[in-house]
Amino acid sequence: MFFSTDHCEDIDKNKVWSETLSSTYFPLSAECRNPVDFKGNLKSWALGVVGLSEMECDSVMYRRNKSHFKEEKDNSLLITIPHRVDVHFQQSSRQTSCGPGSFLVERGDMPYEFSHAQRNKLWVLKVPTSSVQSRLGPTDRLGALTFDATSGIGSYFVGAVRNALESIDAIDSAAREMAGQHLLDLLCLSMRSDDRILDSASSSIRAAHLQRAEQFIRDNLANPNLNSQMVAESCGISLRYLQGLFAENDYSVVGYIREQRLARCHETLRMVHESSTLAQIAHRWGFYDQAQFCKYYRVKYGCTPSDTRKNTRVEAAVTSGKH
Template sequence: MYFSTAEFTAPDKSDVWARKLSETYFSLEAECHNAAEFQGELKSWSLGVMGLSEMECDGVLYHRRREHFAKEQDASLLITIPHKGDVHFKQAARDTKCGPGAFLVERGDMPYEFWHAKRNRLWVLKVPTASVRSRLGATDRLGSLTFDATGGVGSYFVGAVRNTIECIDMIADAGRDMAGQHLLDLLCLSMRSDDRILDSNSSTIRAAHLQRAEQYIRDNLANPNLSSQLVAESCGISLRYLQRLFAETDNSIVGYIRDKRLTRCDEALRMVGETSTVANIAYKWGFYDQAQFCKHYRKRFGCTPTDTRRQIRLEAAREG
C-alpha cells in the first residue's frame, strides 16, 4: 500500500497524515511543524501477524493518548528504525533519543509522545505484544528502550528488515508470512540478552530460576515431550520448587505452557499462506486433543480457530 500527502491540497495536512498512520498502526494524533507545506510518504505491507512500513516525512510530533487505546483489546509494540536523523520518544518516566544504527521500542498500551524535528526516513514494524511475550517473556519494561543495531544480532535484524523491504514486491503471501516470522524471531533474539528488559526482582535467585524456566518453555514449545518434569530437570531444580515458583505468579506450569502454545497457534492461523489444517497446527504446537484445543482457543481469543482463519482470508481477499 502506498500513500502520499502530495495527493491532498488541504491547508492543514496533520489530520490527513494522522488518519493514515492510525489506519496503519493504531490511533494517534499528529502535529506537523509546517502543516501547510508538510510532505509525507508511506509504504506498508502485511507480513502475517506483523506489519512493516517505510515512511519519509517532514518534522512531526505524534501523541498517543489514553483515550486512543482505552477500548483496544490487543496490545501492540512499534519497532522504529530511523535512517536520516534522531527521533525522540517519551513514555511513562522515560525520555529517550534514537538515531541511525539503533532501533526503538514503543508500547502501544501506554500514552506517549514521538517526534523528529527534521525530515526523516523510518522503518516501522507493528508487532503483537503477545507474540513478543511468547518468545521473550514480560514486555512491561520494553517501552522507550533503544537497542544497538551496529553489530551482532541487532545488525542482522535490521539487515533482514532492509532485505525484506527491497524484495517485498517479489515475495508471495506465503513468503511474506515466513518473512514476518523470521523478523519476529530475530527481533526477540536481539533483545533477549539485554538486562534492562528483566523484571525488577530478576537479581534474586528465585526470580532467576523462574526466568530460566519460562525461557526454556518458550524455546521448547514445539517439543511434544515438554512437561513440568522436563522443565524442572532441564533447569536443575526440583519439580516441587518449580511448581512453587509458578504459584507465586498466580499461574501454573501447565497453564503457562498452554498460553504460549495458543499464541503460536494463533500466529499460524493468521498467516494467509499457511496451508496446514487447524488440526495439524494444533498438533505442531503440542495440542493432541482437537476439542480441548478449540475450547482453550475460544476462551482465550473469543472465537474458534476456524473463525480466525476464515476472517483473515476474507480480509486478504478484499485487500487483494
Template sequence: MFFSTDHGSAIDKNKVWSRTISETYFPLSVECRDATRFRGSLKSWGLGVMGLSEMECDGVMYRRNKSHFQEEKDNSLLITIPHVAEVRFHQASRHTRCAPGGFLVEQGDMPYEFSHSQRNKLWVLKVPTASVQSRVGPTERLSALTFDARSGIGSYFVGAVRNTIESIDVINDAAREMAGQHLLDLLCLSMRSDDRILDSSVSTIRAAHLQRAEQFIRDNLSNPNLGPQMVAESCGISLRYLQGLFAENECSVAGYIRDRRLTRCRETLEMVHDTSTMAQIAQKWGFYDQAQFCKHYRAKFGCTPTETRKQRRSAACV
C-alpha cells in the same frame, strides 16, 4: 500501500497525515512541526501477523492517549528503526532517544509521545504484543528501550528488514508471511540478548531462575514432552521451587506452557496462505487432543480455531 502529502493546504496535510498514520498503525494524534511546508510519504506492506512500513517525513510529534486505545482488543508494539536523525520517545516514566544504528520499542497500550524535529526516514514494524510475549515474556519491561543494531543479532535483524523491503515487490503473499515470521523471530532473539529485559520485580536469583524457566518453555513449545518436570530439570531446580516461582506471578507452569502454545497456534491460523490442517497446527505446538485444544483456544480467544482462520481469510479478501 503508498501515500504522499505533496499537495494540499496546511490543515489538509495535518489531517490527512494523521488519518494515514492512524490507519497504518493505530489511532494517534499528529502535530506537524511546520504544517505549511510538511511533506511526507509512507509505504506499507502486510507480512502475515506483522506489518512493515517505510516512512519519510518532516518534523512531527505523535501522541498516543488513553482515549485512543480504550476499546482496542488486540495490543501491538511498534518497532522503529531511524535512518537519518534521532527520534525522541516518552512513555510512562521513561524518556529515551534513538539514533540511527539502533531500534526503539513502543508499547501501544500505554500513552506515549514520539517525535523527531527534522526530516527523517523510518522503518516501522507493527507486531502483535502476544507474539512477542510468547517468545520473550512480559513486554512491559521493553517499553521505551533502545537496542543496538550496529553489531551482532541486532545488526542481522535490521539487515533482514532491509532485505525484505528491497525484495517485497518480487515475492508472493505466501513468501511475505514467511518473511514476517522470520523478522519476528529475529527481533525477539535480538531483544533476548539484552540483559535489561530481565524481570527485576523479584530478587535477582529468583528472577534469573524464572527468566531461565520461561525462556526454556518458549524455546521448547513444540516438544511434546515439555512439562513442569522437564522445565525444572533443565534449569537445575526442584519442581516445588519452580511451581513457587510461577505461583508468585499467579500462574501455573502448565498454564503458562498452554497459553504460549495457543498463541503460536493462533499465529499460524492467521497466516492466510498456510495450508496446514487444524490437527497439524495443534500437534505442531503440543496439542494432541483436538477437543481439548478447541476448548482451551475458545477460552483464551473467545472463538474457535476454525473461526479465527475464516475471519482472517475473509478480511484478506476485502
C-alpha cells in the same frame, strides 16, 4: 499502500498526516512543525501478522493518548529504525533518544510522545504484542527501550528488514507472510540478548529462576515430552521449588505451558497462507488431543480454531479487494 502529501496542498496537513498514520499503525495525533510546507510520504505492506512501512517526512510530533486506545482489544508494538537523525521518545517515566544504528520499541497500550526535529527517514514494524509475548515473555518492560543494531543479532535483524524492503514488490503474499515471521523471530532474538529484558525484579534469585523457566518453556513448546520435571531439571532446581515459583504468580507450570501453546497456535491460524490442517497445527505446538485443544482454544479466544482461520481469510480477502 503508498501515500504522499505532494498532492495535498490545500488541506490540513496535521489532520491528513494523522489520519494516514492512524490507518497504518493505530490511532494517534500528529503535529507538524511547519504544517503549510510539511512534506511526507509513507509506503506500507502487510507481512502476515506483521506490518512493515517506510516513511520519510519533515519535523513532526506524534502523540498517543488514552483516548486513542481505550476501545482497542488487540495491542501492538511499533519498532522504529531511524536513518538520518535521532528520534525522541517519552513513555511513562522513560525518556530516550534513538539514532541511526539503533532501533526503538514503542508500546501501543500506553500514552507516548514521539518526535524528530529534522526531516527523517524511518522504517517501522508493527507487531502484535501477543506474538512478542509468546516468544519473549511480558512486554511491559519494553516501552522506550533502544537496542543496538550495529553488530550481532541486532544488525542481522535490521539487515533482514532492509532485504525485505528491497524485495517486497517481487514476492507474493505467501512469501511476504513467511518474511514477516522471520522478522518477528529475529526481532525477539535481538531483544532477548539484551540484559535489560530481564524483569526488573530479577535481581532476586527466585525471579531469575522463574524467568529462565518461562523462557525454556517458550523455546520448547513443540517438544512432546515438555513437562514440569524437564523444566525443573533444565533450570537446576527441584520440581517443588519450580511449582512454588509459578504458584507465587498465580498460575501452574502446566497452565503456563498450555497458554503459550495456545498463543502459538492462534498466531499460526492467523497466517493466511498456512496450509496445515488444524490437527497438524495443534500437533506442531504440542497438543496431541484435538478435542482438548479446541476446548481450551474456545475458552481463551471465544471462538473455535476454524472460526479464527475462516475470519482471517475473509478479512484478508476484503483488504486485498480494497487495494
